[in-house]
Amino acid sequence: MGARTNFHFKTNEDTLTLYSHWGGDSRKEDLARAMKAALPRKGDDSYALRIMVSQLIGDTWDEQTGYGLFVNNPDGAEESYGYLEINLDTWTVNDDGHIVTIEQFIEYHLTSVTATGIIE
Numbered sequence: 001m002g003a004r005t006n007f008h009f010k011t012n013e014d015t016l017t018l019y020s021h022w023g024g025d026s027r028k029e030d031l032a033r034a035m036k037a038a039l040p041r042k043g044d045d046s047y048a049l050r051i052m053v054s055q056l057i058g059d060t061w062d063e064q065t066g067y068g069l070f071v072n073n074p075d076g077a078e079e080s081y082g083y084l085e086i087n088l089d090t091w092t093v094n095d096d097g098h099i100v101t102i103e104q105f106i107e108y109h110l111t112s113v114t115a116t117g118i119i120e
Contacts (some may be wrong), residue, residue: 004078006083007031007056011045015085018053019068024081028095030056030117031084032109034100042102045088052086 003024009016023030034055041047060066084095093105100108 002080004027004080006079006084008083009049009052010085010087011089013029013047015072016049016053017070017073017106018056019070020056021068027084028105031086031093032106035086038104039088039103042091045062048088053060057113 002021005024007018034052037055038048038051072104085094091102
């Protein structure tokens, strides 16, 4: 089992996919927090991408399971939830076909989390 989800990070012609085996249930809130941490590096794709991936993986970098990385293979891991693509060229998020700016995604999902009593 698991709560499998994929975060697709698009830059230029390439896509880096971060697969999370257990992160599906909180994926949008976790992504919003990760993108918020990367806001100061807007326009600097390599740093923004590294910050987002680091924030999502958190303190589990040394684990042998839990996360995987794929380059230009968006179908590389099973998905139990909808499609999420973060486009660093246009600074937008494709949330299962609904495209918003990264700032709008952050605002909506962090506000929703705060409103439900979950700590940012």
